[in-house]
Amino acid sequence: MEWFDATGYELARQVLLRGIAAVYLVAFLSTLAQFPVLLGERGLQPAPAFVRRMGDRLSPTLFRRRYSDRLLLTVAGAGALVAASLVGGLPQLAPSWATMVAFLLIWAGYLSIVDVGQTFYAFGWESLLLEAGFAAAFLGSNDQAPPVIMIVFFRWLVFRLEFGAGMIKIRGDRSWRNLTALYYHHETQPMPGPLSWFFHHLPRWFHRIEVLGNHFAQLVVPFLLFAPQPVASIAAAIVILTQLWLVASGNFAWLNVLTIILAFSAISDPVAHAVIAAMPAHTDHTVTPIWFFVVVVVVGILLLWLSWWPLKNLFARRQLMNASFNRWHLVNAYGAFGSVTKERYEVVIEATDTTDALTAVWREYEFKGKPGDPHRLPRQYAPYHLRLDWLMWFLALGSRNEDWFYRLLQRLLEADPATLRMLRSAPFGSERPAMVRASLYLYRFSSWEQLRHDHVWWVREHVTELVPPVTLTGPPE
Known part of the structure; x- marks a missing residue:
């Protein structure tokens, strides 16, 4: 089963497992702090009334029959503890089933929260986190090589995320096509950051270069994620650098940070070692258990089948933005800022x-x-x-x-x-x-x-x- 093992992607796996878990930790802590006020029993959009109104039409959730603030805090608190253990690398020290169970638990817990979150959880990065968390469950533990099927899937996820956002912009607001979008965006984005004022006051010719760079990063670079090394690693580095630019220029929750984490799926150990000589190599993997091989292949076939709808959407005339094609938020469509507000x-x-x-x-x-x-x-x-x-x-x-x-x-x-x-x-x-x-x-x-x-x-x-x-x-x- 040599074809099954991505032996040169241990760094990628470690970043994916711990990084995705860290974002889940932030998401659960955010839920603990905000959900009862926004959506709790006395919330601004009370979840109990929503659960009763939806009845059997409600998407998969632990709150399907009954919502209570106590149950919500239990789910979010348990999710935060499991996510923290994954950040610390504890389940990864055990056989692969432990890492798998841990990620499926936080995925199911957060899915339950999102599915009763209504308007306050209707953001594309919720689906992104759910998709990433489900896929991370099948990356394996430290004692075996990461499966190539899942490494390739994470690149496919980054491709949809970046290329989908690029296509939304090209098809949408004219300002993206005439390179003037960033005359306005730094000022009108949902939540500016401490550097946004300075980004806004950059010269207009620089804003046009920003837009050109965005189009290159989102419409050309994603295809290079599937190229041989070191081209794929260079493409990932470009994605990471452009996302860091977005981190510096605004506040987009965990969208940019999670994209940076996912982009590491295209960075190989030899390339990372060539850039940072002190980067440790991990080669003492054991033989992949047959049960894990079967599970990953089945999951890979499922994700491939679910990919048809978002693939078709990428090239559809009326492209959907941030859409889920199934109730489990797996293999979704992404995109952002197809239109730019001018004021x-x-x-x-x-x-x-x-x-x-x-x-x-x-x-x-x-x-x-x-x-x-x-x-x-x-x-x-x-x-x-x-x-x-x-x-x-x-x-x-x-x-x-x-x-x-x-x-x-x-x-x-x-x-x-x-x-x-x-x-x-x-x-x-x-x-x-x-x-x-x-x-x-x-x-x-x-x-x-x-x-x-x-x-x-x-x-x-x-x-x-x-x-x-x-x-x-x-x-x-």
Whole structure:
């Protein structure tokens, strides 16, 4: 079974196993901190009501018959512990079945969470993490060579991720074709980072080079992942470098970090050793057990069969973005930013301690990640995912008839402690405000001169009132 063993890819396996597990750890910790507030029994989109409404139509989940916050915390907490053990390499020291069971446990646990996560978990990187976690279960343990079938599958995953995103852009917004997309994107992306202001102010000719580089990295380089070495390793290095550029320029949860981890599937041990001479080599593998061989071949055939739909989607006239073709989130379609917004709008929530509209002084709630106070430099949060902040970005784009948003305003009027912990600051601390309101603002990055003189990173102007002043009992009299 020499053809079955990818003996020169031990580094790739170690990075994949520990890296994917590390992202699962972040995802479970994020769930522990945010899910009860956003989707719990008193959440903004209560999962119990969703479970009852969906009934037998609900996708596979441990919460199919009943949801409770206690069960959710148990699942997420257990998932975090198993993921941490994989990061530490403990199951990998045992026979292959231990690593397989560990990854299938965290995959099933997180699938259960995503399938009741509704709007707050409707992101492409959830499916990406689920697909990667399932495939990682069949990479084997330290005592045997990684199977070539799974190494090739991970490259196919990176191909779909990168090429799908490239095709979405070419077919989508004209600004990607005329190379002007990054005139706007650094400013209007969902959650800018601490360097985004500086990226935005790079020369326009450099932004055009950025777009050209993006097209090369997403439309040409993915094919080279399947080339002989060292070409495949060079292609992986290009993917990694472009993803590091995205990490530096914005906050996209764990999308970029996970892509970097997956790209290591194309880096061979000899190439890594040639670049870093101190890189240890691992060659003392035992013979692959026949049961593991059979399992991996069966799984490989399943993944090959499931690949037909995303393959067809890549070349479809109406290409789907971030779509799952099965209930298990295996072999999905990916893509991002087929359209680029040219202006940035933000929803600003304010509160006052009086119900007298004539004397009211309005003070803002500050979110952790999304822009608010113009004097505040955007923060770096990725790979952690601030789900409420992301949904506020979509809200400003026009999806404003959202029940969760009105529940958020109600929780703020109640000064609900759990909800307030989701924010950076509340104008009256733990005290209840008398009224809250929501307004829409147009935000632009400040100029160099405005930054020097006014010490502001953003310049904003009021556009319209979204929600007029409201109290716990309704509009003020």
